[in-house]
Each structure stands twice: as C-alpha cells, then as structure tokens.
Amino acid sequence: MFSKIHYLFIVSVLALFFGCKEAPKKVEAKYHLKDYYYPIDELRGGRAYVYTPVNNDSLESYISYHLNNGGYLTTTEYNSVFQITQIKTEDVVRNGTLLHRLRLCDYFPESPDYCQPIDVKIESPAIFPFEMMDSSSVFLYKISWKELRDTTIENTIIRNRHFMGFETRNWKGKPYDCVKFGIREEISVGSQVDGFQTFKAFTEEYYAKGIGLIHTKKNIENLMILEYELADTTTMAAMEKMFR
Numbered sequence: 001m002f003s004k005i006h007y008l009f010i011v012s013v014l015a016l017f018f019g020c021k022e023a024p025k026k027v028e029a030k031y032h033l034k035d036y037y038y039p040i041d042e043l044r045g046g047r048a049y050v051y052t053p054v055n056n057d058s059l060e061s062y063i064s065y066h067l068n069n070g071g072y073l074t075t076t077e078y079n080s081v082f083q084i085t086q087i088k089t090e091d092v093v094r095n096g097t098l099l100h101r102l103r104l105c106d107y108f109p110e111s112p113d114y115c116q117p118i119d120v121k122i123e124s125p126a127i128f129p130f131e132m133m134d135s136s137s138v139f140l141y142k143i144s145w146k147e148l149r150d151t152t153i154e155n156t157i158i159r160n161r162h163f164m165g166f167e168t169r170n171w172k173g174k175p176y177d178c179v180k181f182g183i184r185e186e187i188s189v190g191s192q193v194d195g196f197q198t199f200k201a202f203t204e205e206y207y208a209k210g211i212g213l214i215h216t217k218k219n220i221e222n223l224m225i226l227e228y229e230l231a232d233t234t235t236m237a238a239m240e241k242m243f244r
Helices: 002-018 238-244
Strands: 047-053 061-067 072-078 084-091 096-108 111-119 121-129 138-146 154-171 175-192 195-208 212-220 226-235
Touching: 047 212, 047 238, 061 238, 084 121, 096 138, 111 138, 121 154, 154 195, 154 212, 175 212, 226 238
Parallel strands: none
Antiparallel strands: 047 061, 047 226, 061 072, 072 084, 084 096, 096 111, 096 121, 121 138, 138 154, 154 175, 175 195, 195 212, 212 226
16 A cells, blocks of 8 residues: 555655646737737727728718727718718627627607617627638628617528738828638528528728738629728818718
8 A cells, every 4th residue: 555655755746747747838810910900009099990992973972980999899880961870899809800799770750860670689790800720710790780760580601701811902102911701691681470581791801011901892682892992091070070
C-alpha cells in the first residue's frame, strides 16, 4: 500500500508534468477585416452616409446615420423625405458585429408622419466579420416579423455572407482598398393560410478601408437591380439643415 507521503509525491510529479506541457497555440486569423467596416471608434459624434442610386432614376436616395453608442453601433436609416425606415443596433465584439436589435417603421395614411414601430425577431445575428480563418466561411443572418395591420402575414429574411476577396475601387476620384462580399438572400412573405412567396437575391458589397460601405448592388431574381453608391458623408446637423 502507498503511504500518504508516496501519494503526495506522485500527485506533485503529475502536476509538474502537466503544468510543463505547452498550452495550445491560438490559431491566427488569416483575414483581418475590421478596418474595412465603418470606423466605429470615430463615430462617437455620429456620421451620416448618403447613398444615391446608380443607373436607375426610379430609385430614391437614402441616408444611414451611424453612431458609436457605448460599445454598440446604432444605425438609423432615413428615406428620401427624411422619414425613419429602421433603427438597427449592432453589438461590437472582438471578431465582428452582431445584430442586437432591429426596429422597422411603418407609416399609415391616417398618420403619415408617425412611425409605427415593428420589433423584429432575431434568429441568427451575424452582420460583419472582423476576422476570418479562411475564405470558405459563411456568416448567417436571419430575421422575421409580422405585419402590423395583418398579423397573419409573416416576413422572413435569410442572408448568407461570403468573403469574395480584396479589390481596389475608386470613390470620389481616389482609389481605395476594398473588401468584397457576396450575399445570398432569401425573402419569404405570406401566411400559413394563403401560403408563402419566396424571392431570391444576390448582393455584392464593397467596403472601403477607413470608410465603410461605398457600393452595393442587389440582383433580385434577374428581374430587378438595386444598385447604390455612397455619395458623401456629413454631419447630421448639416443633413437636417439641407432637408429644412
């Protein structure tokens, strides 16, 4: 039988052996993309991004106002008549941003200036990756909501974001290093009673280093193209003055 002294000796040797083993090495990400997203640290005072349509006069411009809100990135989107269309809050974590909250706005004819809020259900929150191990990574985003006036109508959006490499793209006459993403999207609208209609789309996005999203092009079923370019960035005060 082992004595208490022998037992303590063996335990000490084993502890020393396992303690001397090397800790597993951290795998370094191959792609670092944080610098291509919106400059979050510089958005504590907020910044308005104005997007204008490309090759389609029937589309309207829109504005995205980005604000660093104590560790969260809040984006308020406005349409061409300065109505809020949605408010999105992203949780900024070490390796990317995650959708924390999304509220849509609906406007009724009897109160056209008042936003009727729709809170969206978040099922998969991935928005933008800061780190990627390889180019085959896919980032899933899924949300759903019901219409206000007819709660039997359900809407679901599923997006799969793919990294498509780096490109140089001109913006306002200057070349910028950009990261390119491809997004496969499925949009479902309908009800359990009447059935659902599903649309598929593919979107290309370009994010310029130090700026953020500068160009986006969405192809819906080869029937409709929604293409936008970043026209400029400005302060919200300047934007409000322009609309007044």
